[in-house]
Amino acid sequence: MITILYFARLREALGKTSEQIALPAGVSDLGALRVLLRQRGGAWAEEMADGKQVRAAVNQDIAQGDTLINDGDEVAFFPPVTGG
Amino acid sequence: MTVRIQTEDFDIGREVAAMRAGNPQIGAVASFVGVVRDVNDGNRVGEMTLEHYPGMTEKSIAAIIDQAHARWRIFDALVIHRVGRLKPLDQIVLVVVTGAHRGDTFAACEFIMDYLKTRAPFWKKEQTQQGEQWVEARASDDIAAERWRLKG
Numbered sequence: 182m183i184t185i186l187y188f189a190r191l192r193e194a195l196g197k198t199s200e201q202i203a204l205p206a207g208v209s210d211l212g213a214l215r216v217l218l219r220q221r222g223g224a225w226a227e228e229m230a231d232g233k234q235v236r237a238a239v240n241q242d243i244a245q246g247d248t249l250i251n252d253g254d255e256v257a258f259f260p261p262v263t264g265g
Numbered sequence: 266m267t268v269r270i271q272t273e274d275f276d277i278g279r280e281v282a283a284m285r286a287g288n289p290q291i292g293a294v295a296s297f298v299g300v301v302r303d304v305n306d307g308n309r310v311g312e313m314t315l316e317h318y319p320g321m322t323e324k325s326i327a328a329i330i331d332q333a334h335a336r337w338r339i340f341d342a343l344v345i346h347r348v349g350r351l352k353p354l355d356q357i358v359l360v361v362v363t364g365a366h367r368g369d370t371f372a373a374c375e376f377i378m379d380y381l382k383t384r385a386p387f388w389k390k391e392q393t394q395q396g397e398q399w400v401e402a403r404a405s406d407d408i409a410a411e412r413w414r415l416k417g
Binding site: 189 | 299315318320321324325346357358381382383384385386387388390400401402
């Protein structure tokens with residue numbers, strides 16, 4: 182199982198703060214996970230679309246599409262940050 | 266190094282005094298305070314809410330301070346960032362850096378702030394006359410952070 186967290190605009194648009202999912206075979210990196218989530222359709226297809234500015238972290242470190250995901254990881258999706 | 270994420274306000278005088286206390290090696294203290302304005306992109310802002318990613322926030326700011334230590338000769342750095350509901354005139358963020366000389370101290374303070382703006386997981390939502398809206402990231406913040414890469 183992995184834990185996925187959603188923040189800010191994504192959390193609101195997707196109607197979800199967090200979830201746990203079993204990683205399907207063949208989903209080994211962040212890019213593949215994003216494609217998997219997009220296949221849920223509706224707001225997921227829209228928010229996770231290629232053209233959307235989505236940032237991500239794996240185990241609380243900024244991650245890229247080719248960052249590997251393993252069982253037990255904490256993955257987060259969020260919009261570009263706007264603090265300070 | 267001190268990193269604090271809190272809803273309460275902070276007192277810059279007290280924080281600087283605590284960092285300087287009993288250390289006669291310090292010759293320079295640089296600080297930055299970020300404050301909520303009442304206008305953003307032409308919209309009047311009544312209030313804003315700051316959301317963050319607990320855990321990653323502290324970790325990412327600590328990593329930024331580590332990078333500052335690696336690049337400049339500084340003694341210590343403090344970052345306080347507020348979350349929750351804030352209104353115009355409220356303080357949002359404080360960065361304080363101590364060192365022997367002003368050059369490195371100024372640079373490290375600005376670097377920490379520029380990197381925080383583009384790497385620390387905070388998000389602002391504004392309540393304006395047009396309703397609630399998430400603040401969009403600014404390209405100028407990416408450019409401000411990017412210029413430190415060139416100097417590396």
